[in-house]
Amino acid sequence: MTFKEKLLILDGNSLMNRAFYALPPLTNTKGIHTNAIYGFTTMLYKMKEEIKPDYIVCTFDRSAPTFRHVEYKEYKAGRKKMAPELAEQFPIVKDLLNKLAISIFEIDGFEADDLIGTLSRIAEEKNIEVYIVTGDKDALQLASDTTKVIITKKGITEKEIYDRSRMIEKMGITPTEFIDVKGLMGDSSDNIPGVPGIGEKTALKLIKEYGSVENVLENIDNISGKKVKENLNQYREQAIFSKKLATIIREVPIDIDLEEIKSKENYDATAVRKIFMELQFKSLLDKVNSSNEKEEEINIKFNIIDNVSEFDELLKKIIDNKENNKLYMSFKILEENIYSKSFIEKIFINYKEKVYIINLDNLLKENKENTISILKRIFDNDKIFKICHDVKMPHTILHKIGVDFKGIEFDTKIAAYIIDSSRGDYNLDTLLQQYLSILVKGHEDEKYVKEIFYLKRLYEKLRSEINDLNMNELYYDVELPLTSVLASMETEGFRIDKDGLTNIGEKFSNEISKVQKEIFDLSGEEFNVNSPKQLGKILFEKLDLPVIKKTKTGYSTNAEVLEALEDKHPIIQKITYYRQLTKLYSTYVEGLKNVIDEDGKIHTSFNQTVTTTGRLSSTEPNLQNIPIKYDMGREIRKVFIPNNDQSIIISADYSQIELRVLAHIADDENLINAFKHHTDIHTKTASEVFKVPIEEVTTIMRSNAKAVNFGIVYGIGDFSLAKDLKISRKEAKQYIDTYFERYPNVKKYMNDTIEKAKQDMYVSTILNRRRFIPEIVDSKKMVKAFGERLAMNSPIQGSAADIIKMAMVKVYNEIQNRKLKSTLILQVHDELILNVYKDELDEIKIILKECMENVIDLKVPLEVDMNVGETWYGAK
Structure with a gap:
């Protein structure tokens, strides 16, 4: 049989319930539980992609009693009440379906199954192929040559598809006979009694032989098994009644307008996107059909500045206008893990509602000296206020060419981070969607132009929110000025002793070989210590250590397992040490070699918008995570040295700050x-x-x-x-x-x-x-x-993070104000590392003590421990 069209029917209650218990707990930052919505929506998109339906509907149960409850008071009695974490998700998923233009069917007095049965019958009569998606096997009675029942298994990822022929092949009965099976065996989940003593196996056998409950009851004398006979005789009426309860009604009085239930792609994509943003379903945003999503109709005027004289004219225009001195700025950066290779390709400026695209890379090639002079007059001028998104990286890059970055009034990325530190995505287009419901389309420069145009609105929204949340001190006194401190630290970098790094590499290699030999001696044979499979055989088969955990591929030898085995055999401690050594070697010996810049320094990147606690993190490389549990880990710090012979390293560490x-x-x-x-x-x-x-x-x-x-x-x-x-x-x-x-x-x-x-x-x-x-x-x-x-x-941890950040800003400003040569170069949790010129050492010590210990008024004194050394190692 061929079908022109397809109908997809979703069993809303069943799929929500299945998703809720299949997926781990998920909540957004407002505490709304979202796992059922996420699982349901994922399944919806999966089914739409696979089936490509012409029509789509979703059915739900109503809380009102059905005719089954009226006829049988015990129907579904004893069923566990819906968890409140699941119940709160139903209104949201219904709102989402409405926004997706998917029709919802729910009627008092009837279950979702009855609506599914009726909708599938109507579709069959119109020669429409039907796909029912559910986690409830009751729907199998609806399978036919025209209707396929898709049963979700193992959460929401696996499924089984049944039509009439598949039912006969797998179960040996027709879909209609499945009702009779339920009549005999009953259904504990719905509290349908059936016949006591008859389970699924017996029920299937009887229906395969006799075809229906009625025929079974007419042939009781021919059935083997004394107890089965007795129960069938005693519970005849209950069997018939149970069959009636289990039968899905296919004549519910509902009207169905095919035009209304058509699968639509011109739904309210903006509203759907907003729901996904609120629920923090980042992975589903790409599923939203944005082809019909309308951007706000605006006429953006923009100029491309491609030569130095035009750039100079723009600068004069900005400086001459004393009334409007705010620039909204973003930067197109080509970023590399090597500091010296990153550069700003273009600067986008929104000035007085007009966007300027400055091809900075071209201008620097045309006349580097004049271009830098203009940049200085813009960026060194703290009377020209700059509102940016993610200012630290361009700030760092401008430092490279001798341009300071003053007058930073607002950074929308930092603002969004302190408002909600759990987001993980602070891209400008994402924030425009979340806060302004603005979708920005386009490629490359076109997208940048639109984003910079809307930046003013985002700034006003976030500035207001920071004020409402009483975060002004945190934002304006700590986080915003910290961007300048971090840019300075990234620019300065930490000098590396290359010869020392080579020597340490040799020490590591020797130590790794030595520990490996000790492992071989303890195991009695050589093997690949890095192979979990080979290591598992040594530990659990040859040495007969107790098996802690198994995986699909064999024995687990992860850190948790080794910790549990620590006192069982001396080889365990050696393996743990070996793993630590090899990790240190690859990450901090070989790894550091790859990121040493032309100036002989490492310029790590400090991340201000990553952790939920407010702590800074560092990447490429991560200098905050050098393990110091073993001597070999501490050895790595010996290669971090002062800038020159006139300098020394000083470490200032808060004592027990938490x-x-x-x-x-x-x-x-x-x-x-x-x-x-x-x-x-x-x-x-x-x-x-x-x-x-x-x-x-x-x-x-x-x-x-x-x-x-x-x-x-x-x-x-x-x-x-x-x-x-x-x-x-x-x-x-x-x-x-x-x-x-x-x-x-x-x-x-x-x-x-x-x-x-x-x-x-x-x-x-x-x-x-x-x-x-x-x-x-x-x-x-x-x-x-x-x-x-x-x-x-x-x-506690967040306040400690606030305090060290405040201290960084205060120390940096004091060093700048005194015009000293010494610089902050690294922050590791509660510790500041500085490159200090020896003739400034006493003054820097005073600055550190006064700034760090008096940065905030607590009920207890803050104390700072200071150490000086010829290397980072020596300053600890």
């Missing part, structure tokens, strides 16, 4: 007094927890107390503490309980913070930096517990 922040936020008197009296906090805690005088605290006691102190900051429980300290859970619990007895306000802070986070869905730092924590209201215990730990820790 614990000091905790004392301040928790307002705990005992903790505050310990810091005020400059007491060693770990010794003090050991004395409190182990109930011994301070002079009797042993090294082990102090070490354990240190684990408790830092564990408390991260919301550690007795299980994790016991594991870390290799003690019993009972002892660990006692440590924690005693800690909270001595520092009661810390416990109060944690409880209060968790409760407030549940109400607000976010926590805040001292400077009002927010971190959204939707996990804290999740129904799953593990996810909720994780959210509670985040709630306890984020204000």
Whole structure:
């Protein structure tokens, strides 16, 4: 049979339910659960792509009782109430379907199955091929030569397709006979009783032989099995009634207008895109059909500046206009991992609603000296206010050619980040969609022109939001000026001792060979230590160590497994060390060689909009993550050296800043007094927890107390503490309980913070930096517990991040104001690294102490430890 058209019917309740339990918990930053919507929408797009339907509908159950409930009070009785996390997603998915122009069918008194049955019958009568997508096997009775039933399996990724012939082939019965099977066996999920003692196997056998419930009941005498006979006789009426309950009604009084249910591609794409942005379904944005999505009709005037004289004329026009001195700017950058090779190809300027495209690369080639002179007059002028998106990179690149970047009034990327640090995508086009519902189309320069034109509106929107959220101090005093500090640090770079790096490489190679030989000696044979498969055979077959975890390909030998086996055999420690060495070698010995620039330095990139806590990160290479657990890791720091013979490296590190922040936020008197009296906090805690005088605290006691102190900051429980300290859970619990007895306000802070986070869905730092924590209201215990730990820790870690950033800005400004030659070159968490000229060393030490220790007024003093050395290693 050939069909001209296809109808796709989605079983809304079934697919939402299947997606909710198949996918891990997902929430957006507002705490709205989204996993069912995401799974449903993914399946919808998948089915549309595969089936290419001419018509599409979605059915839902209504909460009102159906005729089945009226006839049988126990129908679906005892079924678990829908989880509130799932229930809250139904209105959203229905709104999404409406925006996608997909018709929804739901009628009081009938189930979605009945609507599906009726819609499929009507379509069959019109010679339309039907595809029913559901997770409920009840729909199999609707399969036919015309209707295919697609049953989702294993979550939402696998499926089975049934039509009439497939039913007969796989189950040995027709779709209609499937109703009779249900009549005999019943259905526990719907509370359809069936016949007691008859399961699926027996029901299938009986229906295959007799064809229907009625024929089975007429032939009871011919059926083998005394108990089956007795039950069939006793529950005759129940079997017939169960069949009736299981039968999908195909005559529901509904009108269907084929024109209305047509699969439409000219839906409200802007509205759909907005929903996806709000739900944070970034991966689904590409699915939105933007071909009919209308851009705002605007007439953008733009000029292309392709020679130096035109650039000079534009500058004069800007400088002469005293009333309007705001430039909205973006930059087209060709970025490389080698600092000296990145350059600005074009600058886009929106000035007085007119866009200028400055072909900077061409201008520099035409007349570098004059072009740089014009750039300086624009960018060095702090009376010309610049509103940009992602200003740090162009700032760094302009530094290379001697151009400073002053007058930065606003950076929309940084603003969007502090408003919501969990986004992950702060591209200008994404922000225009989210905040202004503006879709920017076009290629290359055309897109840049449109984006820079709309930048003014985005700036006004974000500026207003920052003010409303009381984030002005965080934004204008910390994050925005920090872009200049980071640009300076990236420009300055950290000099590398190339010969020293070669020598360390040889030491690493020798150490790796030595450890490898020790592993071979302990295993009794040579093998590829880097191969998990070969290593697994050695550990679990030859050495007969207990198997911790298996994978599809064999034994797991990951870090968690090795940690569990640590005390089982000396080879484990060697393997862990070997892995650390090889990783260090590839990342920081060979890796560093590839990113040393022409000036003999490494210019790492500092990322200001990556972490949810507010901490900075560094990439290409990551200089914040050099492990120092092993001596060989610390050795790498020896190759980081001062700029010249007149310079030296200084490290300034905040002492126990997170614990000091905790004392301040928790307002705990005992903790505050310990810091005020400059007491060693770990010794003090050991004395409190182990109930011994301070002079009797042993090294082990102090070490354990240190684990408790830092564990408390991260919301550690007795299980994790016991594991870390290799003690019993009972002892660990006692440590924690005693800690909270001595520092009661810390416990109060944690409880209060968790409760407030549940109400607000976010926590805040001292400077009002927010971190959204939707996990804290999740129904799953593990996810909720994780959210509670985040709630306890984020204000502490985030405040520490705020403080070091404030210190960076203050130190940088003081060095600039005094016109010193010394420079900030690196930040690693709570530590600042500077290249200091020896004749400025005493002055820099004073600057660091005063700026870092007095950067913020806390209830406890901030203390800075300073060390000086001929290398980074020596300054620790």
